[in-house]
Amino acid sequence: MIKKFFFFILMIFFFNAASANYSNLAYDYSFEGIDGAKINLDEFKNKVIVVVNVASRCGYTPQYEDLQELWTKYKDKDLVIIGVPTNNFKQEPGSNKEIKDFCETNFGINFPMAVKTNVIGKEAHPFYKWAKDNHGIGAIPKWNFHKIIVGKKGKVVDTFASFTKPSSKKFIKIIEAEIKN
DSSP states (O other): OHHHHHHHHHHHHHHHHHTOOOSSOGGGOEEEBTTSSEEEGGGGTTSEEEEEEEOTTSTTTTHHHHHHHHHHHHGGGTEEEEEEEOOTTSOOOSOHHHHHHHHHHHHOOOSOBBOSOOOSSTTOOHHHHHHHHHHOGGGSOSSTTOEEEEOTTSSEEEEEOTTSOTTSHHHHHHHHHHHHO
């Protein structure tokens, strides 16, 4: 009975990701930038896009350092990182100005950052709803620093839970493979 249950759950995950019809691509979405400019994903066609929901009062906040290093190393090789601050997990209570100042002062962040945004639930940003609809429940952030990798064709390639560091071999391997595509 337990084997059947796990098989059923596995099939749901596989079916969700495998049945994606992608009537839209990531390029159909944009974020309001923390600096006031709009972040249009269509400006990043033929690039690998990593969208990460972030927070300044989280145990995973040190991942900002890894994200900045990744950005510095690969930004000229068709990689874009977009930080999406959220208070959905009650760890980003600050204003957009406070978030921007924190990121720049503590981690030297200079990759694109969105304004504070909902990433889960009915009020989730349309990009996150699209990722869930097309990639399955693995695209839903369970906590801060959940990572969604969008390939050069505008589709979700993979997602990573919060505990996977942006400097992990598995994460880097997928980024480099997608850059080469």
